[in-house]
Amino acid sequence: MSDTNGTILVVGAAGHHAGLVVPMLAERGARVRGFVRSTERGELALQRGASEYAIGDLRDPASVEAALRGVSGVYYIAPVYPHDESQKVGRSFVEAAANAGVRRFVFSSVIHPMITALDNHIQKIPVEEAIINSGMDFTILHPCHFYQNILRNWRSIVETHVFTEPFSADKRLSWVDYRDVAEVGAIALTGDALRNASFDLCADFGRDRHEVVGVMSEVLGYPVTAGESNAEEYLAGLPLPDDGYTRGALARMYDYYDKHGLVGNPLMLKTVLGREPRTMHQFFRDVLAGTPTVAHP
Template structure:
């Protein structure tokens, strides 16, 4: 049976995705501990006044042991594109086991076996470590995050165009990470999703024209769906992420038409 008032350690709590998990946990009366790399002055404001903040490093086993001490569950999303992402994930699992943590939720990626994408392949050793652990794990395979569309939103407002450097007719499974956060919170507060590996997406597969049409309706003006080359897209400054993320996205665009998966629809 789940604890009545569990404590959960959230990794990446100041990141744009893990931070969405904390409100979902709070709604379930969970005490949240946030692991942060540095105790910056504004970190408490970022994570919330009621959150217990602890400093730690995924490359430092002792700091992970301290972070896991006294917690019932761990939510883990790795630092995408880090060269040692897999090793850090395995270290987090080992620390959780040493500390007697019961539940572990790993936010992985849809189709981790698509090893042509390095940030997908790096999830495989972490999943394998969970499968062979003593932890009550739940592994999440979310589709493309809807929040990523926000990267293009300033350009949409400025130019009335929606551009991504892959075929505009490609239909992509997407998911709102707030829904993923709710699934994670459910897994961390009940046994219903124990030992499950779940592919998550919203209902419907939309191509860029469909999304541009939705944008047009919301803005009250026409938004055109464009299909630039990666070089054109990058040159235009639409890729408002780190250089390494853009490099990975370039690899992603080369295989987009091969992307497809059976999915679990969130309702």
């Protein structure tokens, strides 16, 4: 049951991550409707290959209902750290999609959502359960850390030759290029092979920060060192919402990484793509070459 003849709603179609799904769907002949926050963002979605866009907010039921009208498939990735993802944002959106007659739902979740110490992981479980129980065909993606997240620190890395994070440089994290995650999502929405399943998506078994800066040094052509900072000081320098939730959730996340790291397995991503996943070397080379690695810089 391919959805290339129907309309696919991409939530956050002008964003850094979901925006990468749009051209991959368009290349496969799908008609894409972007769900965006403004006309300006809608124009960005059109530039990426969307055929149309709907303006709204996940917390506004009327705009969600309008955006889902006539849609056969959905690509959903939640906003960053919503405190109410497991209820108002996520589960309500799943329910609205099912009520609208959506046939196929792809959720970009997170690797190992069962980790109760991580707010942004445990909040995914009720959403995943709602999707599985919805009656829609589903594909749940469990990606690990995105290479794209490093770009938040890229200017500092280039200027200081130091890559700093607020947890032990010895702890290993698995990484993935969100372009590969987006490709898996496009495959799931335009074919039948990935229906009704969950997939861990990693490009490697994990790297500590010393290994990451080793890759940076090779690609940049000069030594980059691994820095480590206090989580409180690190968070103080971030433009975070003053919502009483986000800062605490991030602090708990860094504390978890400092104790345990977070690793996964690359076999599933390689199998689904039918090729080797993009490597960290390739990602940094693309950044230097100016190749788009996010939907919109």
